[in-house]
Amino acid sequence: MFYQLYELNYAAVQPMRAYADAVKLLYSNPLNPVSHTPFGRSVAAAAELFERTTRRYAKPTFGLTKTVVDWKTVAVKEEVVWSRPFCNLIRFERDLPAARRADPKLLIVAPMSGHYATLLRGTVEAMLPYADVYITDWTDARMVPLAEGKFDLDDYIDYVVDMFHELGPDTHVMAVCQPSVPVLAAVAVMEAKGDRFAPATMTLMGGPVDTRRNPTAVNVLAKEKGLGWFRDNVIMPVPWPVPGFAREVYPGFLQLSGFMGMNLDRHITAHKEFFMHLVKNDGDGAEKHRDFYDEYLAVMDLTAEFYLQTVDTVFIRHALPKGEMKHRGVTVDPKAIRNVALLTIEGENDDISGIGQTEAAHGLCSNIPPEMHVHYMQPAVGHYGVFNGSRFRAEIVPRIADFIASYGRGARAATTPKTKTAKHQ
Structure with a gap:
C-alpha cells in the first residue's frame, strides 16, 4: 500500500503545484513591477522551490550533440543499436x-x-x-x-x-x-x-x-539488516495504471530517500542557497542547482x-x-x-x-x-x-x-x- 499512498499524495498535490507555478510566473514576469523587488523575487523563489520539491522528475536526455576529435568539432548522434x-x-x-x-x-x-x-x-x-x-x-x-x-x-x-x-x-x-x-x-x-x-x-x-x-x-546497513528485512520493507508492487502494474520492484523514490538521507544537511543547505540565489537574482548559481537536481532527483524502479x-x-x-x-x-x-x-x-x-x-x-x-x-x-x-x-x-x-x-x-x-x-x- 505504501507505493499506492505515494502515488495518491503525488496526485493530491498536483493542484498546489499548478498554483505555485502560476504564482512563480506572475511574480517573475518582467512586466510586473513587483518582480523587480526583493519581495517579488522572494515570492517567486518560494513558489519555484515548492514546485521543484514536489515534482516527479522525468528521465533526462543526454543532449550530447558534438565533440572534438583530432582538434576538430564533429557532430554526435544517438542511435539505439541493440x-x-x-x-x-x-x-x-x-x-x-x-x-x-x-x-x-x-x-x-x-x-x-x-x-x-x-x-x-x-x-x-x-x-x-x-x-x-x-x-x-x-x-x-x-x-x-x-x-x-x-x-x-x-x-x-x-x-x-x-x-x-x-x-x-x-x-x-x-x-x-x-x-x-x-x-x-x-x-x-x-x-x-x-x-x-x-x-x-x-x-x-x-x-x-x-x-x-x-x-x-x-x-x-546491508549486513546488519539482512535480506529478509529488505524483502519485507522495500519491495512493493507497481500500482495501476502504470505499464508495469503488479510487478514487484524496489521503488526509485525509496532509493532517492536513502540517497538524500545520507547527506541530508548538504541537500537542505543547497536548497536554501538556491532560494537565496533566486532572491538575489543570481541566475548562474540558480541554474547550476537546477541542472544538478534535475538529474539527481530523476530516479527509476528496479x-x-x-x-x-x-x-x-x-x-x-x-x-x-x-x-x-x-x-x-x-x-x-x-x-x-x-x-x-x-x-x-x-x-x-x-x-x-x-x-x-x-x-x-x-x-x-x-x-x-x-x-x-x-x-x-x-x-x-x-x-x-x-x-x-x-x-x-x-x-x-x-x-x-x-x-x-x-x-x-x-x-x-x-x-x-x-x-x-x-x-x-
Whole structure:
C-alpha cells in the first residue's frame, strides 16, 4: 500500500503545484513591477522551490550533440543499436571521415541502482574524443509490463554478454560503480568458455567488488539488516495504471530517500542557497542547482529479483570474492580471465565504495599477466568524482584512454604503457 499512498499524495498535490507555478510566473514576469523587488523575487523563489520539491522528475536526455576529435568539432548522434525489454544499448555516433582509422569501441555499463544512465553524461562526453562510445540505457522497471518476465542478476550478466557479442571483438568495457561485479562475472564466464568476443580491456570504477574491505555505511546497513528485512520493507508492487502494474520492484523514490538521507544537511543547505540565489537574482548559481537536481532527483524502479539478488550476492554473502558466486548454476571463476587487461580506479574520499573494494579485483583475477594489471587511486575525490567532474576529466580520462590504446588487441605486443606507473601513485 505504501507505493499506492505515494502515488495518491503525488496526485493530491498536483493542484498546489499548478498554483505555485502560476504564482512563480506572475511574480517573475518582467512586466510586473513587483518582480523587480526583493519581495517579488522572494515570492517567486518560494513558489519555484515548492514546485521543484514536489515534482516527479522525468528521465533526462543526454543532449550530447558534438565533440572534438583530432582538434576538430564533429557532430554526435544517438542511435539505439541493440534493444531488450529492460535495456537499450545507445551508440554515440560521431560524424567522422570514412577513411579515418577507427577508434576503439568502448562499452560503458551504467549503474542500475536508481538513477538513469544520463548520470554518466559527463563520463560519455569526456570519452567521446577517444573512443566509439556505447552505453547501457537501463529501463525503469515500472514501465516494463509483467508479461515481459523477470530480470535478475543472472539476466543482467546475460545482457552484458549479449552486448559484447553485438559489438564484436576488440571491444573495451568500463563499469561504473554497481556493474563492476556483474561485468567482472560476465567477462569471467566468457573467458571460461573461450569466447572470442570477450573484451580487450576491463575498467572498473568505484565498484563494490569486495565490500568486506573498508565497509561504508551502505555496506554496514546491508549486513546488519539482512535480506529478509529488505524483502519485507522495500519491495512493493507497481500500482495501476502504470505499464508495469503488479510487478514487484524496489521503488526509485525509496532509493532517492536513502540517497538524500545520507547527506541530508548538504541537500537542505543547497536548497536554501538556491532560494537565496533566486532572491538575489543570481541566475548562474540558480541554474547550476537546477541542472544538478534535475538529474539527481530523476530516479527509476528496479526489479525486486535483481535488487534482492544483488544485495544478497554482493553486500551480504560477498559471494564473488569468496568464490561462491554462481551464474545459471555455474560458479563464476575470475581466475579464468587471462586475456583481458584490468584497470581499477578508486576515489580517496569515496563513501559508497570504500578504498580497496574495487582494487580487490586484481587479487581475484590472478591469472591475468602482471603487466596487464593497473590500479589508480584518485586523490581528493568522492564517489561521484571517480567518473565525473574536473579531476575526472583532467587526471582519470587520460589514464583510461592510454590504457585502452595500450592494451587493445592490436597493441598487445607494444612496449609497457605509461599507465602502468599509476600503480604506484
